[in-house]
Amino acid sequence: MSATFELVCPAGGLPALKAAVDHGADCVYTGFRDATNARNFTGLNFDDASLKTGIAYAHQRGVKVLVALNTYPLSANWLQWTAAVDKAAAFGVDAVILADPGLMDYAQRTHPQLRLHLSVQGSATNYEAINFYRERFNIQRAVLPRVLSMAQVEQVVKNTPVEIEVFGFGGLCVMVEGRCALSAYATGTSPNCNGACSPGKAVRYEDTPAGMETRLNGILIDRFGQGERAGYPTLCKGRFEVDDETYYAIEEPASLNTLELLPELMRIGVRAVKIEGRQRSPAYVTQVTKVWREAIDTCRRDPVHFVPQAAWMAELNKVSEGRSATLGAYNRPWK
Amino acid sequence: MKLALGPLLYYWSRQRTMDFYAEMVEQPVDVIYLGEAVCSRRHEMRLDDWLDVATVLADAGKQVAFATLPLIESESDLKSVRRLMDAARDDPRLTIEANEMGAVRQLAERGQHFVAGPTLNVFNGHTLKLLADCGATRWVMPPEIGRTALAGLQQEMPAGMQTEVFVHGRLPLAYSARCFTARRYHLQKDTCEFRCIDFPDGLTLKTREGADFLTLNGIQTMSAKVYHLERELPELAAAGVELLRVSPQSDALPALLSAYRALLDKLPAQMPVGDYCNGFWYDKPGLDWVTT
Numbered sequence A: 001m002s003a004t005f006e007l008v009c010p011a012g013g014l015p016a017l018k019a020a021v022d023h024g025a026d027c028v029y030t031g032f033r034d035a036t037n038a039r040n041f042t043g044l045n046f047d048d049a050s051l052k053t054g055i056a057y058a059h060q061r062g063v064k065v066l067v068a069l070n071t072y073p074l075s076a077n078w079l080q081w082t083a084a085v086d087k088a089a090a091f092g093v094d095a096v097i098l099a100d101p102g103l104m105d106y107a108q109r110t111h112p113q114l115r116l117h118l119s120v121q122g123s124a125t126n127y128e129a130i131n132f133y134r135e136r137f138n139i140q141r142a143v144l145p146r147v148l149s150m151a152q153v154e155q156v157v158k159n160t161p162v163e164i165e166v167f168g169f170g171g172l173c174v175m176v177e178g179r180c181a182l183s184a185y186a187t188g189t190s191p192n193c194n195g196a197c198s199p200g201k202a203v204r205y206e207d208t209p210a211g212m213e214t215r216l217n218g219i220l221i222d223r224f225g226q227g228e229r230a231g232y233p234t235l236c237k238g239r240f241e242v243d244d245e246t247y248y249a250i251e252e253p254a255s256l257n258t259l260e261l262l263p264e265l266m267r268i269g270v271r272a273v274k275i276e277g278r279q280r281s282p283a284y285v286t287q288v289t290k291v292w293r294e295a296i297d298t299c300r301r302d303p304v305h306f307v308p309q310a311a312w313m314a315e316l317n318k319v320s321e322g323r324s325a326t327l328g329a330y331n332r333p334w335k
Numbered sequence B: 001m002k003l004a005l006g007p008l009l010y011y012w013s014r015q016r017t018m019d020f021y022a023e024m025v026e027q028p029v030d031v032i033y034l035g036e037a038v039c040s041r042r043h044e045m046r047l048d049d050w051l052d053v054a055t056v057l058a059d060a061g062k063q064v065a066f067a068t069l070p071l072i073e074s075e076s077d078l079k080s081v082r083r084l085m086d087a088a089r090d091d092p093r094l095t096i097e098a099n100e101m102g103a104v105r106q107l108a109e110r111g112q113h114f115v116a117g118p119t120l121n122v123f124n125g126h127t128l129k130l131l132a133d134c135g136a137t138r139w140v141m142p143p144e145i146g147r148t149a150l151a152g153l154q155q156e157m158p159a160g161m162q163t164e165v166f167v168h169g170r171l172p173l174a175y176s177a178r179c180f181t182a183r184r185y186h187l188q189k190d191t192c193e194f195r196c197i198d199f200p201d202g203l204t205l206k207t208r209e210g211a212d213f214l215t216l217n218g219i220q221t222m223s224a225k226v227y228h229l230e231r232e233l234p235e236l237a238a239a240g241v242e243l244l245r246v247s248p249q250s251d252a253l254p255a256l257l258s259a260y261r262a263l264l265d266k267l268p269a270q271m272p273v274g275d276y277c278n279g280f281w282y283d284k285p286g287l288d289w290v291t292t
Helices: A014-022 A048-060 A078-091 A101-110 A127-137 A150-158 A182-187 A259-267 A282-301 A310-319 B014-024 B047-059 B075-090 B101-110 B125-134 B147-154 B180-184 B233-238 B253-264
Strands: A006-010 A027-030 A064-069 A095-098 A116-118 A141-143 A163-171 A175-180 A203-208 A211-216 A219-224 A240-242 A245-247 A254-257 A272-275 A324-326 B002-005 B031-034 B063-067 B094-098 B114-116 B136-140 B162-176 B203-206 B212-217 B220-228 B243-246
Touching: A006 A014, A006 A163, A006 A282, A014 A027, A014 A048, A014 A282, A027 A048, A048 A064, A048 A078, A064 A078, A078 A095, A078 A101, A095 A101, A101 A116, A101 A127, A101 B125, A116 A127, A127 A150, A127 B101, A150 A163, A150 A259, A163 A259, A163 A282, A175 A182, A182 B162, A240 B212, A259 A282, A259 A310, A272 A282, A282 A310, A310 A324, B002 B253, B014 B031, B014 B047, B031 B047, B047 B063, B047 B075, B063 B075, B075 B094, B075 B101, B094 B101, B101 B114, B101 B125, B114 B125, B125 B136, B125 B147, B147 B162, B162 B233, B162 B253, B180 B203, B180 B212, B203 B220, B243 B253
Parallel strands: A006 A027, A006 A272, A027 A064, A064 A095, A095 A116, A116 A141, A141 A163, A163 A272, A254 A324, B002 B031, B002 B243, B031 B063, B063 B094, B094 B114, B114 B136, B136 B162, B162 B243
Antiparallel strands: A163 A254, A175 B162, A203 A211, A211 A219, A240 A245, A240 B203, B162 B220, B203 B212, B212 B220
16 A cells, blocks of 8 residues: 555635644645636635635645646737746645646746646646656656546556545546536636636526526526526536437536545555545545545544445535446456 | 548558558558557557558558547556657657647657647647647647637647648547446447447447447447548648648548649549538638538
8 A cells, every 4th residue: 555645625715724734734735816717706716815814724734736727828828827937836745746747847947846636637647647747847746637447547546656535535527627618608707718617697597487497608508497496507417409309418417435445445556535626615625635634544443344425425415416336447357 | 732531530440441441551641650549458450460451551662641539548558659659769760649738748758759639639739839848840720710710720830841631531538437338239348349449430329310420449439421621632732731631531531632632733633522611711610511
């Protein structure tokens, strides 16, 4: 088993950061209040003062703070992204999480002591790609897109000196992160360049005789009958018609939960597990951090006999988006 | 400006694919991208088939490049990329379009020049410069950005770098490890029965009120509308774009290529009609059609 196995928890603001720190996170990841990160939502993220406070709070308690700068700068706004790197370095964060190679090059040259993580938005799904970022920019860790099977994750770990972090819990992108322009196509808001998908400003709920309709920039994403809860119209989670059948054509609204895979993740040498959800409440962060801390500690003590406790699963199910949990791509049979 | 035919994104039978490229010998297109650029499970065309096609096209004076897969997950995926690179090294008339950074690493290591494909997420000049240092001599703009971003990039263009822009076809918008064509027919990806071969232009996804919205093409999701930059060609030329990419489709491709060729030669052109969009070029939602 690996020497360390970190629990990386989301913080969309100072209360969530404190919740994560207080309940057992090894690292919290954060972002600034702008398009430099992939959770660029109104009312979310850190201004300078709150990030400084958060870093001090975490560091006093031995917890690391990471800053996600994981969107792609254009030539015109390049300086906004480099300024964000400079600020993160000046504030003394423990690492920045980057996707753009140009920005990694800048960070490595300007702040050689700053630890770099390759974001899931970098779409690196194999060791050749990860080793590219290692050789060119000296990245220390890579976050894998949520598309690989367990055997494929193991193959990556075996062939790179870069620490591997995987998603363990939370909302699920069915598309390869960094390779999805669906929201840009439908709404003009690009996850890659604007840091948001299916933005609230494009959403409309309409109560019609046919049922509650949810629209994104006028496009009908779903229609709900009586007794159905009208979910947020994330583009890929709608019901559509294909070859005369209407169904969740791309993705069911389900949430990722890999708690039962914990011994396997540790065995193959994964170094960190990430909890999704910077847009979620401090109560969510508290609940999920507590359960995962306890599960990780239990698993480290006795991985052979580890089974997720029913109470943990019940707690996690309470905070899941959607009604069901899935193991995502990890349990895909190796072909 | 030159006319380029992008890689065939759909899954066609071997015979249909061979016939299609045999027809391209006579078409007014300068550069042709070959190879499987969507799903590693598709195997109608073997590497030797592709190499035969490449030889015929190169003999006919076409520039030929092989696109690599944008999603490389397994050791066997890596092996097939290495075999493509070997083939390109052995025949100087062939180049590689790299569509993920693993391919870039290996091409740089081998000292092979390459095309930086549209899924490499080149959004600024710093990243483009890095790719130039790795051996890229051409880059394909990600379709989700348009005129403003291109103008910025052109100011930071590394010397000798050619710019290619996707001007016509259903837009490749997203990639997944899952197959949405298989999902429609209640099949697992690993036992998909290659159902995408039944849909030579993909499978249309409609909203619940019957509007065409997206196209399912295996693990790739595309637009239902056809991206179409026609009136914008003078602007593209002024912006320093050197290659225009037309994406293969099953119907009326020769007519389409002839129309673009005529436009480039400043001759009257008969552009086929279609359900077109051009929003990305104007920094709008991609599905918009800007007419001003």
